[in-house]
Amino acid sequence: MRALSPRVPIPAPRRPRGAATILPALLVTLALSALGITYPAAAQGGLWPGSAPVLCTVPITYRIGNVDARFGVDTAEFAAAVREAAALWDREIDGPAFVAAPRGELVIELEFDERQERWHARQEAEASLTTLRDRYDGLLAELEGHRATLREARQRHDQLASAYRNRREHYEAQSRSWHREEDYRPGGARYRAAAVLQQMLLELEGLAETEERARERFNASLAAVRSLAEDLDDKISRLNEQFSEHRGFDKALFAYAHRGGISRRSITIFQFDDRADLRQVLAHELGHALGIGHVADPAALMFYRVTSENRGLTRLAEADRAALADACGTMDVSPAAGAGGRASGSAR
Incomplete structure (x- = not known):
């Protein structure tokens, strides 16, 4: 695995003053990591949870885990959706951000539970209402x-x-x-x-x-x-x-765990509306896998929920690119490359 190679060098981190005061907390963190404690994403509300404390190293290898057949999506279709979602991030860095591998560190899965059942119930109710x-x-x-x-x-x-x-x-x-x-x-x-x-x-x-x-x-x-x-x-x-209850915050979950010096990351998708929605949820969670948190711009992919402004994005918004630079280093990307285009007619 190689570190992200930005075109502008990343300055070496300075040792903070009073480092001794944070040593106990660091030791506790390392001890928990050694025990294999999972760090789920911080609860920030919206369609997706926040990002976990992960290192931005690319390419991140991933593999497709369980794909529940009740979604009506097979493994090949799901893998294709993952590749389409990863492509949003690939074009912003010098090389691929995510690479499929049989023993990939990042496991991406579809888990069917009451959330998708609830969505199906809603679709049936809306059809009945129609x-x-x-x-x-x-x-x-x-x-x-x-x-x-x-x-x-x-x-x-x-x-x-x-x-x-x-x-x-x-x-x-x-x-x-x-x-x-x-x-x-x-x-x-x-x-x-x-x-x-x-x-x-x-x-x-x-x-x-x-x-x-x-x-x-x-x-x-x-x-x-x-x-x-x-x-x-x-x-x-x-x-x-x-x-009417807004349940979008639990459409998906990104989690990070560290055991014996080995990192494990996972993305679990619990609910999506259609292929375009699946691609967008995946792209958002892949952003969390890069260490990116939520941004304030409702037109951005990393906004905490899908809006009329960010639905169907085909390129990252400026806020997404800025968050990527903050998480992974300063990126020298032309403004045109970051234009927030979206596929016409795509619906969530």
Whole structure:
């Protein structure tokens, strides 16, 4: 293993004043290391824990450990994702940062537990919610159809009712002039006018029944929409309550152990959403393996969680490169190489 070779020399560390005062703590640390005590990453919140106290020496050899089949990812696919994640760091140094080896120091694994199960449960819940929303949209469309039918039936009824009133007024006005006997006989003027009114009245009754049936269908449709809206609101409320807790801080874990002068590092991935998310989580944890902690820039890979600004990064942000220089030495990298590009359309 060789040390990182920056283009600007790293000054030798100076012996701190009062070194004797820190000797007991150093002895305790060495004693714990000899016993093989594991130093898990410091809890810093967010999607990933912080980095462990490791030395920045490259290349770091790694090997793929257990890959739980329940993730639906085989070992070859997982190894490819690791290589893609490592490539983000490779391009920032003089040579590869991570090299696969059969007995690699860094073990990278996929461990399936309640975290991924919870994610699957959430995906199923969201799919169920989508189905419910589609049904609701369908009922809304039906309701609009019934509303249009009811409006049309009402308009036809109102138009005929208005015509009937006008015809009746005309009939009553004419009736004053009907004095001849033949006006009242079948086929006479009064007889014909009365027949027209009777026919219009029958049509009005039919239209009234049509309007009433349309109103009943509309009211039934409206009740179904309101009922489903209540179910939808209740389901959304329950899902928000069930899944609103931010559990991103335990998507993965980087750990470091030292036993008998031999260092062991491990990255365990517990949960990821898709291939792009897996690659980003791996790249972040590989940063911790280099000794890099979290940074404050939400657009950086080493920010403590995935954001809309750092999702799908294809290059390290300036904050990541600065953190790499702090952990591993001053890096002479052109600004263009560190531009925070991201893959278009990638989603977590």
